[in-house]
Amino acid sequence: CPRTGEAECYSTFVDYLDAVICDYHDVKNAAFKHPAPTFGDLEHLPFGNVDPT
Structure with a gap:
């Protein structure tokens, strides 16, 4: 499968x-x-509360 170096290349x-x-x-x-x-949205990651302070 071809790969692109960056998002602009895909676009x-x-x-x-x-x-x-x-x-x-x-x-x-x-x-x-x-x-x-x-990805990166803490509300949707399966780790629970990663900063309980």
Whole structure:
């Protein structure tokens, strides 16, 4: 699967990369979209209260 060095690279080649990624992962539904990311959002991480002070 191709890799991009930075987000701007993906944005530039989105049409090509989306087709390659869908083919690589055998995604048949062209309308498939990832959910909004929650990485870094402390409300959605499974660690509980990481700063109990």
